[in-house]
Amino acid sequence: xxxxFPLIVCAFAIAxxxxxxxxxxxxxxxxxxxxxxxxxxxxxxxxxxxxxxxxTSWLWLRTDLYLHNGVEMRPLTxxxxxxxxxxxxxxxxxxxxxxxxxxxxxxDFRGTLGDIERATRAYKxxxxxxxxxxxxxxxxxxxxxxxxxxxxxxxxxxxxVLAMGTDPHQHELAIDFLMEGLKANPKSxxxxxxxxxxLAVKKxxxxxxxxxxxQARNIGLxxxxxxxxxxxxxxxxxxxxxLLYRETNQPEKQQMVATEGLKxxxxxxxxxxxxxxxxxxxxxxxxxxxxxx
Amino acid sequence: MNKILIWRxxxxxxxxxxxxxxxxWVVAILGFIIVCSAGALGFFGMSGLESFAKDLAASVLGGFxxxxxxxxxxxxxxxxxxxxxxxxxxxxxISRFDLLFGKFLGGVAVAWISFLILCALTALAxxxxxxxxxxxxxxxVMLKMMGLVVVCAVSLMLSTLMTPSAAVTMSFVILFGxxxxxxxxLMAFSTADPGVAPFYRVINGVLPQVxxxxxxxRAANTNWRLVPLxxxxxxxxxxxxxxxxxxxxxWAKFRRQAL
Amino acid sequence: MNGLRLPxxxxxxxxxxxxxxxxxxxxxxxxxxxxxxxxAVQNLSFSVGQGEVVGFLGPNGAGKxxxxxxxxGFVQPKSGECLVFGEPSWSESSRSRIxxxxxxxMYYPHLNPLETLTLYxxxxxxxxxxxYTQAMDLLNLVGLGKSTRTLNRQLSKGMxxxxxxxxxxxxxxxxxxxxEVTSGLDPIGRQELREIMxxxxxxxxxxxxxxxxxxxxxxxxDRILIIDQGKLVDEKHVGNLKSNLRxxxxxxxxxxxxxxxxxxxxxxxxxxxxxxxPELIEAIAQVQSAGLEVLDVVTEEGSLEQxxxxxxxxxx
Numbered sequence: 001x002x003x004x005f006p007l008i009v010c011a012f013a014i015a016x017x018x019x020x021x022x023x024x025x026x027x028x029x030x031x032x033x034x035x036x037x038x039x040x041x042x043x044x045x046x047x048x049x050x051x052x053x054x055x056t057s058w059l060w061l062r063t064d065l066y067l068h069n070g071v072e073m074r075p076l077t078x079x080x081x082x083x084x085x086x087x088x089x090x091x092x093x094x095x096x097x098x099x100x101x102x103x104x105x106x107x108d109f110r111g112t113l114g115d116i117e118r119a120t121r122a123y124k125x126x127x128x129x130x131x132x133x134x135x136x137x138x139x140x141x142x143x144x145x146x147x148x149x150x151x152x153x154x155x156x157x158x159x160x161v162l163a164m165g166t167d168p169h170q171h172e173l174a175i176d177f178l179m180e181g182l183k184a185n186p187k188s189x190x191x192x193x194x195x196x197x198x199l200a201v202k203k204x205x206x207x208x209x210x211x212x213x214x215q216a217r218n219i220g221l222x223x224x225x226x227x228x229x230x231x232x233x234x235x236x237x238x239x240x241x242x243l244l245y246r247e248t249n250q251p252e253k254q255q256m257v258a259t260e261g262l263k264x265x266x267x268x269x270x271x272x273x274x275x276x277x278x279x280x281x282x283x284x285x286x287x288x289x290x291x292x293x
Numbered sequence: 294m295n296k297i298l299i300w301r302x303x304x305x306x307x308x309x310x311x312x313x314x315x316x317x318w319v320v321a322i323l324g325f326i327i328v329c330s331a332g333a334l335g336f337f338g339m340s341g342l343e344s345f346a347k348d349l350a351a352s353v354l355g356g357f358x359x360x361x362x363x364x365x366x367x368x369x370x371x372x373x374x375x376x377x378x379x380x381x382x383x384x385x386x387i388s389r390f391d392l393l394f395g396k397f398l399g400g401v402a403v404a405w406i407s408f409l410i411l412c413a414l415t416a417l418a419x420x421x422x423x424x425x426x427x428x429x430x431x432x433x434v435m436l437k438m439m440g441l442v443v444v445c446a447v448s449l450m451l452s453t454l455m456t457p458s459a460a461v462t463m464s465f466v467i468l469f470g471x472x473x474x475x476x477x478x479l480m481a482f483s484t485a486d487p488g489v490a491p492f493y494r495v496i497n498g499v500l501p502q503v504x505x506x507x508x509x510x511r512a513a514n515t516n517w518r519l520v521p522l523x524x525x526x527x528x529x530x531x532x533x534x535x536x537x538x539x540x541x542x543x544w545a546k547f548r549r550q551a552l
Numbered sequence: 553m554n555g556l557r558l559p560x561x562x563x564x565x566x567x568x569x570x571x572x573x574x575x576x577x578x579x580x581x582x583x584x585x586x587x588x589x590x591x592a593v594q595n596l597s598f599s600v601g602q603g604e605v606v607g608f609l610g611p612n613g614a615g616k617x618x619x620x621x622x623x624x625g626f627v628q629p630k631s632g633e634c635l636v637f638g639e640p641s642w643s644e645s646s647r648s649r650i651x652x653x654x655x656x657x658m659y660y661p662h663l664n665p666l667e668t669l670t671l672y673x674x675x676x677x678x679x680x681x682x683x684y685t686q687a688m689d690l691l692n693l694v695g696l697g698k699s700t701r702t703l704n705r706q707l708s709k710g711m712x713x714x715x716x717x718x719x720x721x722x723x724x725x726x727x728x729x730x731x732e733v734t735s736g737l738d739p740i741g742r743q744e745l746r747e748i749m750x751x752x753x754x755x756x757x758x759x760x761x762x763x764x765x766x767x768x769x770x771x772x773x774d775r776i777l778i779i780d781q782g783k784l785v786d787e788k789h790v791g792n793l794k795s796n797l798r799x800x801x802x803x804x805x806x807x808x809x810x811x812x813x814x815x816x817x818x819x820x821x822x823x824x825x826x827x828x829x830p831e832l833i834e835a836i837a838q839v840q841s842a843g844l845e846v847l848d849v850v851t852e853e854g855s856l857e858q859x860x861x862x863x864x865x866x867x868x
Binding site for chain 3: 298299302303305306309310313314376377378380381382383384385386387388549551552
């Protein structure tokens with residue numbers, strides 16, 4: 001009998017495994033839905049989410065760095081802004097010059113050590129600087145949206161970078177990329193706006209672009225709280241819709257959307273002049289890209 | 294007696310202990326992580342990710358090798374005292390400076406070997422994905438090795454003043470924090486009175502300028518020129534002077550320390 | 553005895569023996585956990601002649617290790633001096649002539665005995681084949697010939713002590729300073745160590761060691777120094793000490809003939825005790841002249857342990 005004892009124990013263990021689901025409701029009653037997401041109720045999910053967000057933010061910053069060929073830029077400090085406002089030093093001019101983390105020799109107290117740093121770190125005078133081709137950063141956008149699919153900015157910028165130039169195949173790829181982003185963020189005004197822009201401006205397919213912007217308009221109208229970026233996108237949605245309705249000779253709809261938009265954004269000059277607005281020229285298109293970046 | 298032979302014997306002892314203690318296994322595991330990470334990058338296609346891959350490699354190499362150097366050197370002297378292996382050493386006809394310097398050289402040797410192993414594994418991983426190696430990479434390796442000497446000196450100095458864990462923690466704070474503090478000083482200086490420059494210079498001079506030895510930013514991005522020779526010479530001088538200052542501080546504490 | 557300069561066996565003394573160790577008014581103090589200064593050694597003075605074997609005895613916390621550490625330059629004395637072969641103990645040249653075995657010695661756990669000895673030998677100035685041969689000879693001498701490639705961490709405490717003994721003998725030192733030399737050794741190890749020390753002694757090596765094994769001390773030493781609470785309380789040549797510790801008893805039938813003699817009222821036998829032989833001979837003569845019958849003469853060998861305890865109690 002003793003020889004078979006381990007076998008009996010194993011059999012009991014396996015049997016209890018089968019019985020467990022039957023008794024589970026008794027020992028662990030089903031929790032009522034709290035309406036919270038997994039990351040709000042599970043520490044591990046929250047931790048993983050934090051990790052993903054941090055990695056994505058880091059990648060976002062690195063992308064910016066690569067676009068400047070490794071030269072680290074920095075914004076003005078509060079103190080510098082304050083000094084600028086007081087007019088003691090032209091802080092604004094500092095900004096225009098392209099303020100780098102490693103300072104220029106005239107703003108460096110370190111002497112030789114500063115010269116050494118300018119020779120060893122990726123440093124150059126960034127006054128009127130240009131950027132490296134955003135195409136080189138494309139895999140990074142892919143990487144960051146893979147790690148954090150809810151990172152709308154990554155989808156939007158990645159889509160914009162893909163759609164650069166005049167290659168129709170690239171435009172298709174951009175649409176596919178953005179659609180993938182939309183699947184992960186079905187209520188994203190930012191992504192819808194970018195899809196609509198690509199369809200309207202790059203593919204000149206106004207018929208497909210209008211429903212996308214309408215979808216965005218509908219989402220926006222039902223969204224109670226919006227952050228600054230979403231508000232900006234929502235405003236763009238109205239601008240594009242008025243322009244597209246005008247281009248497709250639908251003056252009533254154009255008027256209606258413009259009026260609705262002006263109720264939400266009363267100071268918007270584009271909307272107020274929407275009746276007279278033209279489709280954007282090539283230059284406007286580039287401006288839009290710059291704005292995106 | 295030939296001092297070089299004494300230092301070599303002590304350094305060899307440190308290296309042999311480190312190898313036998315399987316410290317280098319940590320390096321191998323880290324190397325494996327690097328290779329796996331490179332594999333993950335390959336999943337997204339390396340085309341266009343060269344800068345990122347090189348930047349990541351430089352950051353990981355820099356971080357891991359600094360951590361290894363701190364942990365190895367920071368433990369050297371306190372563990373000798375704690376494990377009582379110090380007595381048979383100091384009973385020999387060698388000065389306490391010889392002992393410190395020999396141990397320091399051993400720490401540097403361990404840090405360099407670990408770094409070079411990591412470099413080789415990283416280079417292998419990057420080359421599998423077709424990332425081109427440029428001459429500036431060699432400069433990166435050379436300067437980083439010089440920087441590790443400063444790291445070891447700071448860590449050894451702190452280890453003669455405090456317990457091993459405190460020394461390691463303080464080394465991390467000082468070595469990683471000094472570059473942030475330097476940045477802070479530079480930003481503060483942009484709006485400060487020019488008269489305070491000497492004061493700022495003194496604070497900055499005291500801090501170990503390990504970040505100066507890191508040319509990862511240049512190596513990772515494109516079209517950066519090689520670091521000029523005068524800069525390498527200046528950094529070598531800085532390395533010697535700063536390490537000598539750190540060792541002098543260690544010696545000042547250790548030479549009369551009751552064992 | 554505090555601060556007393558004992559008759560030296562060396563350095564311009566009558567017998568012309570040169571000094572291996574000279575300790576003059578040595579004071580060593582430590583800072584205690586509460587921040588107060590603790591006097592470990594107070595005005596200690598003694599000397600050890602070349603070729604002598606001297607045992608340094610004292611209870612726990614007496615200041616033996618502090619004295620040895622000061623002699624080795626591990627601790628800076630508060631005042632006084634330690635000279636080894638006429639040079640300050642902290643100097644490299646004096647240490648090149650010393651072999652030292654610490655009280656609790658640990659050796660690098662990831663090196664083997666041969667590598668350990670090679671490392672210390674190189675620091676001692678030995679090189680190449682000479683070093684290898686000497687290291688192997690010493691490891692064979694201490695009985696580790698078969699464990700030269702076994703890592704130190706795999707060795708027993710006793711075997712590690714043997715590694716310690718071997719390393720202290722590297723470079724054929726003129727002076728051996730051994731702190732608690734037999735600790736951790738089994739009886740066979742002790743016997744072997746005793747033989748090594750006797751051999752070293754025959755070759756003229758000066759040996760200065762602290763130990764709690766008084767039998768060991770008795771067998772090996774020419775002289776003992778007893779220290780308590782940081783002060784030297786006694787110093788004796790072991791040869792003289794043995795004769796001093798010897799006691800004699802005389803038993804005879806009849807009334808007591810000397811002061812202190814005790815008579816058993818039942819048997820009528822009187823027993824008298826004497827510290828020296830002349831006293832005994834005189835007493836026998838006295839008894840015989842009184843016409844009494846001498847029944848027995850007993851010689852009792854005194855123990856160093858008893859002497860040590862008495863010396864410490866007297867000092868206290």
